[in-house]
Amino acid sequence: xxxxGTSGVYFAVSDGYRSNHGSAVHSFCHxxxxxxxxxxxxxSAASCLDWAAKLTGMADVPxxxxxxxxxxxxxxxxxxxRTFPASGRLITTRKRKVFFGLTHQxxxxxxxxxxxxxxxxxxxxxxxxxxxxxxxxSSITLIGGGARSSYWRQMLSxxxxxxLDYRTGGDVGPALGAxxxxxxxxxxxxxxxxxLPQLSLEQQHRPDAKNHARYAERRDVFRKIYRQLLPLMx
Numbered sequence: 001x002x003x004x005g006t007s008g009v010y011f012a013v014s015d016g017y018r019s020n021h022g023s024a025v026h027s028f029c030h031x032x033x034x035x036x037x038x039x040x041x042x043x044s045a046a047s048c049l050d051w052a053a054k055l056t057g058m059a060d061v062p063x064x065x066x067x068x069x070x071x072x073x074x075x076x077x078x079x080x081x082r083t084f085p086a087s088g089r090l091i092t093t094r095k096r097k098v099f100f101g102l103t104h105q106x107x108x109x110x111x112x113x114x115x116x117x118x119x120x121x122x123x124x125x126x127x128x129x130x131x132x133x134x135x136x137x138s139s140i141t142l143i144g145g146g147a148r149s150s151y152w153r154q155m156l157s158x159x160x161x162x163x164l165d166y167r168t169g170g171d172v173g174p175a176l177g178a179x180x181x182x183x184x185x186x187x188x189x190x191x192x193x194x195x196l197p198q199l200s201l202e203q204q205h206r207p208d209a210k211n212h213a214r215y216a217e218r219r220d221v222f223r224k225i226y227r228q229l230l231p232l233m234x
Contacts, residue, residue: 002123002156002164003174004146008045010127012038014135023129031181032192038133040126045119046146048082051097052115056108065149068112075105077218079225080118096233100225116152117159117215121222124160141165143173150203157205159215167199 003009014036019027026039046061053064079100099114127140142153142164148171157164169176183195 001141001143001173002127003144004046004142004152005144005174006045006047008042008119008123008126010040010123010130012130012135012137014038018133018135020129020133023132025129025133032184038130038135040130042082042119042122042126044082045123046144048080048097048115048119049146052112056111058108058112062149064112065116065151067109068116069151071109071113072105075110076103077101077221078106078110078114079222080111080114081226081229082115082118082122098229098233100229116155117218118222120152120156120159121215121219123156124219125223127160127162139163139165141167141170141173143170145171147171147173150205153203154205154208157207158211159219161207161212161216163207164205165201166203166205167201169199170202 001009001011003011013030015034017027017036018038019025020038024040026041028037028039029035030037049061049064053059053061056064056067058064058067079098081098081100083096099111140162142156147153147166150166153164153166180196184192187195
């Protein structure tokens with residue numbers, strides 16, 4: 001599961017304990033018996049979109065995403081870095097953000113797209129370190145308010161190279177999950193499949209091979225720039 005809320009969380013369930021502490025992967029007991037879960041977490045994800053909307057004078061996040069879709073492909077790449085140092089390793093109220101590569105060709109639309117891409121690159125890195133634990137889910141469901149945008153959902157699929165599913169109620173997934181746990185607690189004699197029916201699939205996003213190859217090159221540059229900026233911004 002990939003949650004696109006104020007923070008960004010990639011959550012995967014396993015039958016046993018796994019770890020990757022060197023890459024800041026969290027390993028916890030699951031609320032369900034006999035299960036564990038892994039998480040990679042970034043403290044600012046969809047919240048970056050709210051910030052960018054205000055920065056660029058957009059009315060709201062939907063307006064920001066609409067502008068991103070009109071960005072000039074010939075304007076050259078702009079890189080957005082949401083926080084220094086890497087979120088999950090330090091909690092701070094003074095998060096520093098960076099746009100790198102700005103020219104006179106760039107405007108609000110290009111900045112909007114850079115924010116969506118920059119958050120996407122960071123999320124994809126978090127997904128990769130969870131998979132490095134030897135755990136690759138058979139399906140990944142998108143939840144949270146940021147998941148309302150089909151444009152961003154497809155971009156995330158193209159960046160990660162993974163199939164991403166959006167299901168009915170996905171935009172309120174965290175609250176729904178809490179309600180389901182309460183339902184389990186109140187109905188301990190009922191089998192879990194009866195209490196946890198699969199939500200209806202609204203849209204399935206498969207990575208476009210051409211876009212994924214382009215994003216793979218950009219992710220490599222994204223990491224190189226990050227490593228150079230980190231000593232200056234920490």
